[in-house]
Amino acid sequence: MATPAAVSGRRPAARAATRVGAFWQSTIGKKIVMAVTGVIMVAWVVLHMLGNLQIFAGPARLNGYSAFLHHSIGELLWLMRAILFVSVVLHIIAAAQLTRIDHDARPVKYARKTPQAATVASRSMRWGGVALFLFIVFHILHITTGTIRPAPFVEGDVYGNLVGNFRIWWVTLIYVAAMIALGLHMYHGVWSSVRTLGLNRPSPNPLKRRVATGLAILLWGGFSLVPIAILLGWVR
Ligand code: HEM
Numbered sequence: 001m002a003t004p005a006a007v008s009g010r011r012p013a014a015r016a017a018t019r020v021g022a023f024w025q026s027t028i029g030k031k032i033v034m035a036v037t038g039v040i041m042v043a044w045v046v047l048h049m050l051g052n053l054q055i056f057a058g059p060a061r062l063n064g065y066s067a068f069l070h071h072s073i074g075e076l077l078w079l080m081r082a083i084l085f086v087s088v089v090l091h092i093i094a095a096a097q098l099t100r101i102d103h104d105a106r107p108v109k110y111a112r113k114t115p116q117a118a119t120v121a122s123r124s125m126r127w128g129g130v131a132l133f134l135f136i137v138f139h140i141l142h143i144t145t146g147t148i149r150p151a152p153f154v155e156g157d158v159y160g161n162l163v164g165n166f167r168i169w170w171v172t173l174i175y176v177a178a179m180i181a182l183g184l185h186m187y188h189g190v191w192s193s194v195r196t197l198g199l200n201r202p203s204p205n206p207l208k209r210r211v212a213t214g215l216a217i218l219l220w221g222g223f224s225l226v227p228i229a230i231l232l233g234w235v236r
Helices: 002-024 027-057 059-072 074-105 115-146 160-165 168-198 207-231
Strands: none
Touching: 002 027, 002 160, 027 059, 027 168, 027 207, 059 074, 074 115, 074 168, 115 160, 115 168, 160 168, 160 207, 168 207
């Protein structure tokens, strides 16, 4: 039989679990989970972009940075990977469930000749999100594990692997196209997460629009620069 101390110790935990469950079951709860996990992923993506730009400082710098991540702060890297993985999974599950709730609430579509801007944005978010997910799977198999090898892959030589691959025009094309999907997803995502988290104030030119546009252009440009510079022979 459980002791009184054990029962009283269990109660707050059970109450917290019920609260977390109720939060997750609610539509706003799922939207908040999407917004918070989205912010975590944006922060990671910005750091990743800054890391990649070190290619312009030469092979020693980029390969040294990669070695530092893998060997010097190994545990922190695995913690970041775990946080990122949980964020991606929660973001996708919440997105899929919100899509289903949306469809169930409106089984017959409105008869509209011209689709609403909001509908176009949310549809592009869904398909853009699927495209990005497929890109990330391809990207890890391509650049991290070297399973997909359009060019020779040398473990630890990140610089050489990038230069070898982005000299191939269609590899660069896949990446630049994926970065357009990334930019659009960030643009709409930042916009709607600011609204979900209640940070927006009514204005004809809201800050959230400027932040969303700036971030989308920064990420698209910052990431695309690397494959384009290699294809054009600026980095060799
Ligand atoms: C032109 C664009 C990109 C380039 C050149 C690039 C380059 C790289 C490189 C070189 C690595 C391996 C680093 C290492 O082994 O030290 C890597 C890993 C990775 N990249 Fe990218 N990346 C790009 C875009 C993206 C985007 C847009 C995302 C996500 C939205 C992404 C997600 C990842 C992930 C999840 C990993 C694995 C990280 C890990 O092993 O911990 N990358 N990328």
